[in-house]
Amino acid sequence: MNRRMVGYLMAKLFFIEAGLLTVPLITALIYQEPLKNTSAILLTMGLLLLLGGLGLVLKPNNHRIYTKEGLIIVSLCWLLWSFFGGLPFFFSGQIPNLIDAFFETTSGFTSTGATILDTTKVLSPSLLLWRSFTQLIGGMGVLVFALAIMDNPQNNHLEVMRAEMAGPVFGKVVSKLKNTAQILYLIYLAMFIILALILWLAGLSFYDSLVTAMGVAGTGGFAGYENNIAYYNNSLITVIVSVGMLVFGVNFNLYYLILLGKVRSVFKNEELKLYGLITLIAVVAISININGLYPSLKDTLEKVFFQVSSVLTSTGFGHPDIQPWPLFSQTLLLLLMFCGGMAGSTAGGFKIMRVLTLLKLAKNQVLSTLYPNRVLTLNVNGTPLDNKTQQSILKYLVLYLMVLSGLILLLSLDNDNFLIVASASLSALNNVGPILGTNDNFNLFSPLSKIILSFVMIAGRLELYPLILFFLPKTWSKT
16 A cells, blocks of 8 residues: 555645635634634644645655555545544634534535534634535535645546545546546536525625525535524525525536536436436425415425425525424435435435436336346436446445444434434434434534544545445555
């Protein structure tokens, strides 16, 4: 294993995170915050620059990155960026517990939106913005962002990007990896800016429009106020956010195809069709089930559409109080937590592409029983899906269910309400955020459970394999 290259690349990543911290630093200076806040940010930046400097001293002769190095770099980056990203909260005393600070920042970078804060008023404007900014960076992937700006003349970071990108299939939109990362992030940032401008024009303050748009773009769900989007009490804002969440839950490769003028092929995409169909069915089913809870059909549809968009895309924004909703509706939301958004989007979850493949596999299995001699192929978007990919999806489902079951079992030691434990487990693993069955947050759980949940959020964001392999001794061997 090329350990020097791992250290060298991690050093660069420390420098990048130190650079990102200039955003809350400038915000603190603009708002003339107490010296304690700016000192907390500067101290964290200093630690990152020191570690980055030490790492750059041992420059490797071999710059080649193999699968092992890719897995280790991705896992280390997410773990260490989350740890150091939480230090400003801890050093400033705004989140006085280091485990809570780590949990909150991990939730941000993984765009989960799970929180331990009872109120956002404990956060200064600079660190509230930093909390949301972590979602914006982590939404498309911290390594995708790093590769987009990092000097990489040999274009040899494919294994790093492959280990981080969400979804069952990784693909480059252009031949050079760095150009792929740049194109994806430019599309992503352009859409974020457009959304922030729309929210600003719709009546939000400039600061609130940035914070809200970061939560939507990263499908993270951190908001500027503890009662979330309901704080604004504005139907237009609710609809904009609802549509925005669905838009960012779409595969960004499709947006690139639109830019190339291939609109027809986009709307023929089977994953996109299933994504829209699931949204429609969920909205209609829940609206019928909760009929009478709200004054009018308009209010019902507005709240249901918002909640379905929020949960399906793993954003986790809250608006209506879903505690009074019948069990059927809450169970349906649990299923949406499982599904997640499209592959190649900022959304978490199992991914619609995998759901689509499993449905087609189930159909073929039934047909093979009726017609045992018939050769059945599985096509997605008109292209046959090879057996290797089909098997990898089935294996991932097994691993996913094993991890989910184990997590539910562990969390049940902290809480005896199954809906709370199951939804918290799905929420962390699928990077969704909210807990069903209660109005409380993740402070329900013990410090040990919070550490486990933090690791699960990262594992879920990286689709399990990188973080699991990171902890295997064989991954670190020289052979």
